[in-house]
Amino acid sequence: MTHTFIKKLYYGDIPEEKGGGSNYQTKDDSTTWPLWEVFIRSKQGLDHKHAGSLHAADAQMAIENARDVYTRRMEGVSIWVVESKYINASNPEEAGELYEPAIDKIYRHPTFYQLPDEVNHM
Amino acid sequence: MPVQDFEQLFQQKIDAEDKIEPKDWMPDAYRKTNIRQISQHAHSEIVGMLPEGNWISRAPSLKRKAILIAKVQDEAGHGLYLYSAAETLGMSREEMINDLHSGKAKYSSIFNYPSLTWADMGAIGWLVDGAAILNQVMLCRTSYGPYARAMVRICKEESFHQRQGFETLLVLSRGTDEQKAMCQDSINRWWWPSLMMFGPKDSESTNSDQSMKWKIKRKTNDELRQNFIDMIAEQIKVLGMTLPDDKLKWNEERKHYDFGEIDWDEFWSVVKGNGPCNKQRLAARRKAHEEGQWVREAAMAFAEKRKLKTKAA
Numbered sequence: 001m002t003h004t005f006i007k008k009l010y011y012g013d014i015p016e017e018k019g020g021g022s023n024y025q026t027k028d029d030s031t032t033w034p035l036w037e038v039f040i041r042s043k044q045g046l047d048h049k050h051a052g053s054l055h056a057a058d059a060q061m062a063i064e065n066a067r068d069v070y071t072r073r074m075e076g077v078s079i080w081v082v083e084s085k086y087i088n089a090s091n092p093e094e095a096g097e098l099y100e101p102a103i104d105k106i107y108r109h110p111t112f113y114q115l116p117d118e119v120n121h122m
Numbered sequence: 123m124p125v126q127d128f129e130q131l132f133q134q135k136i137d138a139e140d141k142i143e144p145k146d147w148m149p150d151a152y153r154k155t156n157i158r159q160i161s162q163h164a165h166s167e168i169v170g171m172l173p174e175g176n177w178i179s180r181a182p183s184l185k186r187k188a189i190l191i192a193k194v195q196d197e198a199g200h201g202l203y204l205y206s207a208a209e210t211l212g213m214s215r216e217e218m219i220n221d222l223h224s225g226k227a228k229y230s231s232i233f234n235y236p237s238l239t240w241a242d243m244g245a246i247g248w249l250v251d252g253a254a255i256l257n258q259v260m261l262c263r264t265s266y267g268p269y270a271r272a273m274v275r276i277c278k279e280e281s282f283h284q285r286q287g288f289e290t291l292l293v294l295s296r297g298t299d300e301q302k303a304m305c306q307d308s309i310n311r312w313w314w315p316s317l318m319m320f321g322p323k324d325s326e327s328t329n330s331d332q333s334m335k336w337k338i339k340r341k342t343n344d345e346l347r348q349n350f351i352d353m354i355a356e357q358i359k360v361l362g363m364t365l366p367d368d369k370l371k372w373n374e375e376r377k378h379y380d381f382g383e384i385d386w387d388e389f390w391s392v393v394k395g396n397g398p399c400n401k402q403r404l405a406a407r408r409k410a411h412e413e414g415q416w417v418r419e420a421a422m423a424f425a426e427k428r429k430l431k432t433k434a435a
Contacts, residue, residue, distance in 0.1 A: 032216060033422060035209070052272075053206045055215060057418075058425035069199045072192075073279070092146050 034083055036062040040070055041078035048080050056081075136337050141267035144210040152336055156266050157211045158227075159338065161218045164204035165229035166254075167197045168222075169403050173237040173246065182240060189286055190243060196279050203272040210268045223408050225395065230254075232315050234397030241294055241301075241308035247287015249309075249316040252354065255280055256346050257320075265337040288357065295361045309358070310366040317381075318389045320347040348378050355379045 033055040039048035051070045056062035062081040070076065090098060106112050115122060128147050135142065142148055171194045178194065181187035205215055221227035232250050237243070258280060261273040294305040321343040333339045341349075351370075358365055369382035391397070 032214075033418065052203055052275075053209075054202060057421035058428065061421065061425075068195075069202055072195070072199065089145060092143070 033057050034085070036066075036081045037084050037087060038062070038066040038070055039080040039082075040066070040076035041080075042075055043077055048078065051075075053084060133335075136265050136335075139337075141270060142265055143267045151332070152338075153211050155333065155336075155338060156269065157208055157213050160204055160208040160211075160266075160269050160272075161213065161221070162228050162230075164201045164208060164218070165222045165227055166233065167201035167204060169229045169233045169407065170250075171197045172403055172406055173233055173235070173399075174243060176237050177240060177243050180240070181243075186243075186290070193247070193283055193286065196283070200272075200276045200279070203275055204269075207266075207268040207272045211266075219411065223404065223411065225404065228393065230319060231389065231392045231397060232319050233403060234392050234399045235311070235315050236399050238311070239304050239308055241291065241304040242312070244287050244290030244294065244305070245308040245312040247283050247285075248291055248357075249287075249312045249354065250319070251280060251283040251287060253316045253319045253350050255284055256350055260339070260341050260346070263337075263340060288361075291361055291363075295363060305361070306363050309361075309363055313366050314384060314388075317347060317351070317384055318392075320344075320350070322386065322389075351379050351381055 034057075035053055036056055036059075037053050038051045040051040041048045051066070054062065054065050054069060056065050059081055063079050066079050066081060071079070102108075129149055132142075132146075132148060132152075135146075142152075174190060174194050174197075178187060178190050181190050205218060208218060209215060218227065222229065232253075237246065255277065258273050258277050262270055262277055264270045264273065291305050291309075294301040297305075324342045324344045334342075355365065355370060355372075367382045369380060371380050373380045392400070395401075
């Protein structure tokens with residue numbers, strides 16, 4: 001299978017060769033703010049859930065920015081932020097070894113057990 | 123495993139409506155296309171703040187001012203969601219910003235038109251955001267997970283943008299003769315550029331299948347454009363205004379509105395940088411970035427200093 005470069009022009013997808021452009025170079029920032037992952041608790045009693053990420057100089061700024069970006073419509077009552085570099089993630093290529101062992105253990109689900117109708121709500 | 127097998131597995135996932143996540147294997151062209159599309163979408167949100175920002179200080183009432191500020195703030199947020207989604211594909215924020223400022227990366231051409239009157243705040247919300255929403259609703263189901271999630275969030279927030287735009291025009295359409303004229307004039311100026319937002323006609327595009335096959339996009343330019351025209355042609359009746367196209371007519375056979383020819387020379391001219399406001403828009407972005415540099419540096423220096431202090435204590 002060969003992939004041809006996509007020339008189709010959808011909204012927000014203008015090919016570079018048609019765009020003109022200049023040699024303007026942004027001055028290098030000597031410092032780039034680190035990336036943070038944001039977790040929001042939408043109301044008391046619920047888990048914090050990953051909402052997205054943002055750049056900030058430190059944790060306090062990350063929380064303040066997260067407030068502005070992710071809770072403008074009362075989406076949250078509590079915010080966690082953690083620098084993205086501290087997140088360890090499982091490797092998609094190991095998905096087989098990690099999750100397949102659970103597939104054939106259907107006896108771990110309540111629906112595996114057939115009970116007489118008289119036994120309600122068990 | 124040979125590359126062909128990876129590609130086959132990848133396509134199987136897409137066909138099964140599984141989402142692709144950042145750490146999953148993906149073809150280079152899929153990554154590239156997504157980076158280009160998502161970052162240009164992000165740039166559109168950021169540059170899109172400028173025509174509206176123009177009217178914040180001159181909004182006709184405190185209520186309208188508050189609404190406009192909220193809308194512009196949303197757009198900054200939408201830009202951020204999208205930049206973050208593009209970053210998961212391996213392009214840094216700095217690089218993206220630099221490509222915008224150099225003119226290498228594009229943003230939606232619609233923002234190269236000036237916002238001349240207050241009615242434009244209505245027309246932008248109704249027509250420009252309306253056109254964008256059609257795209258964005260489709261993109262909620264795009265195959266790249268982070269992009270799809272960003273779009274879901276954006277669509278939730280965006281619907282107020284279109285409604286407030288229509289309401290702004292509705293108030294004007296029921297106002298004085300002068301306000302009515304302003305309303306009509308604004309619709310006249312924004313109608314054709316809004317139609318251009320959907321891109322060239324399907325018949326003029328080559329290699330169009332790949333984006334559809336990868337389910338990055340699910341509808342063609344012409345399909346979306348027709349949806350938009352059918353929707354707006356009905357809504358304008360409520361305003362008692364007209365659309366500036368004498369060929370616009372309901373076609374009973376097609377069950378769609380027929381419409382006149384779009385000026386594609388104008389479209390390409392604006393894309394290439396010759397629209398009424400291209401230079402102004404880029405200059406405003408560069409200025410904001412350059413003048414913010416010392417703030418970014420100072421914040422980082424402060425954070426470092428505080429870290430040292432906590433360590434010492």
